[in-house]
Amino acid sequence: MENFTYDLIIARYGEIGIKSPKVRKKFENKLVQNIKSSLNADIYIEDGRIFIYPKNFKKALKSLKRIFGIVSFSPAIKTSAEFNEIKNKLVDYVRRLGINKKMSFAIRPRRVGNHEFTSQDLAEFAGDVVVKETGAxxxxxxxxxEIFIEVRHENSYIYHEIVEGPGGLPVGTQGKVIGLLSGGIDSPVALYLMMKRGCSVTALHFDIRPFTIDGNIKKVKKISEVLESYSSGEFELLILKYGDVLKKIKKIAGKSTCIVCRHLMYKIAEKIAKKKNAHAIVDGSSLGQVASQTLPNILTTHYGIEIPILSPLIGMDKTEIRKIAEKIGTYEISCESPDICKAVPKHPVTYSTPKKLTSILDRMDVDEILKKY
Ligand SMILES: Nc1ncnc2c1ncn2[C@@H]1O[C@H](COP(=O)(O)OP(=O)(O)OP(=O)(O)O)[C@@H](O)[C@H]1O
Known part of the structure; x- marks a missing residue:
């Protein structure tokens, strides 16, 4: 590909295409806006394809792999729908590709619009050109x-590569969520998956020092930079001091420290959701992974929270989560330093109840705590 100069990139989208015309238009516009925020390019949408003319090709190819909504893309050259012009460009293209007589090839034709020839005519003509030029x-x-030739009305496009995009829905089409972001392996994956489903994210990190090491904040900022690179500019990180609150919780809640700690994180997240006009909270819980993630504990920690708490990793095991973390580039950062919370009791409860939670909260001034956020 390095030897090539292309004219444009043709990008394809998946799920957007099956929406009603009105929703589709809205999503298409958002996708174009997201592409524009990630790269400098002229962009057009026509017949369910996005035509991107970037100023910097190399950078554009890299950026498109991180824009949700794009299923695949192909760097292409453009010419008219005249067979003679297609021939000239095709000869040049197969020469540069280095196709030779020891190789085999297929022309994959496609045609949109009214023409005096069929797709089959186009394939036969182009096949002949390639055989004569290369002996393949x-x-x-x-x-x-495979050589793809798409004739669209008065233009044609020639390409040979279909690069996989990240899929999903354009960030911002599904509103905003508040994402609880620790320095661990799981929560970055949870937030990534929600962005992939079209959510913009306000990430909250609760700074629990002195119950963790100083390096954790730096790690969270680095993880956020990676997540931001997938967000088309729709990501922010808020770091909230939580060490003093955790001190109080530990003193009063004992074995239930983790339950109360998580519940108050949700409470604070719910308050911030209202301020930020977000519609849900997202965390990285995976059923049974740690003591706080049993079903009774999940029920208890969610008690009284009035917006949905989504846990996209709930049914995944550690290997599956790790694979995604590696793929998206957060795994290594998460592993840089251990993310251990020193407030975790020796024997944390695995079976809590809302009644028990309420009795502990009654002994704390929750309103006073919430006022600070
Ligand atoms: N300090 C924190 N700031 C923000 N969110 C947090 C914090 N600690 C935990 N969370 C949220 O609670 C979820 C469950 O945390 P927990 O420590 O029980 O499990 P974990 O498997 O270690 O999660 P992770 O790998 O994401 O740290 C996390 O995935 C994250 O969404």
Whole structure:
């Protein structure tokens, strides 16, 4: 690909295409806006394809892998729908690709609009051009290389690569969530998955020092930078001091420290959700992974919270979560230093109840705590 100069990138979207025309238009516009916020380019949408003319090609190819909503894309050259012009460009293209007589190829034609030829005519013509130019053999079932020629109205596009995009929905089309972001492996993955489903994210990190090491904040900031690179500019990180609150919780809650700690994090997140116009809280809980993540504890920690608490990792095991973390680039950062909370009791409760939680909260001035956030 390095030897090539292309004219444009053709990007495809998936799920947006099956929406009603009104929703589709809205999502398409958001996708274009997100692409524009990530790269400097002229962009057009036509017949369910996005035509991107970037100022910096290399950077654009890298950026498109991180824009949700894009299913795949292809760097392409453009010419008219005239067979002679297609021939000239195609000859140049297969030369640069280095196709030779030992290789096999297939032409994959596509046609949109009214033309005097069919897709089959186009494939036969183009196949002939390539055979004459290179001596390569046609193999439609298992070719060494596929050459795509799309004729769209008065233009044609030639390409040979289909690069996988991240899929999902454009960030911002599904509103905003408050994401609880620790320095661990799980929560960055949870937030990534919600961005992939179209949510913009305000990430909250509760700074629990002195119950953790100083390096944790630096780690959270680094993780946030990675997450931000997938967000098309719709990500922010808020770091909230929580050490003094945790001190109080530990003193009063004893074995239930983790339950009360998580519940108050949700309470604070709920308050911030109202301020930020967010519609849900997201965390990285995965059922049974640690003591606070049993079903009774989940019920208790969620008690009295009036907006949904979403846990996209709830049914995943550690290996699955780790794989995604590696793929998106947060795993190594999360592993840089251990993310241990020194407030965790020796024997944390695994079966708590809302009644028990309420009795502990009654002994704390929760309103006073919430006022600070
Ligand atoms: N200090 C924190 N700030 C913000 N959110 C937190 C914090 N600690 C925990 N959370 C949230 O609570 C979830 C469960 O945390 P817990 O420590 O019980 O499990 P974990 O498996 O270690 O999670 P992670 O790998 O995300 O740290 C986290 O995934 C995260 O969403």
């Amino acid at each position: 053999k046609v193999d439609l079932d298992n070719p060494d290389i």
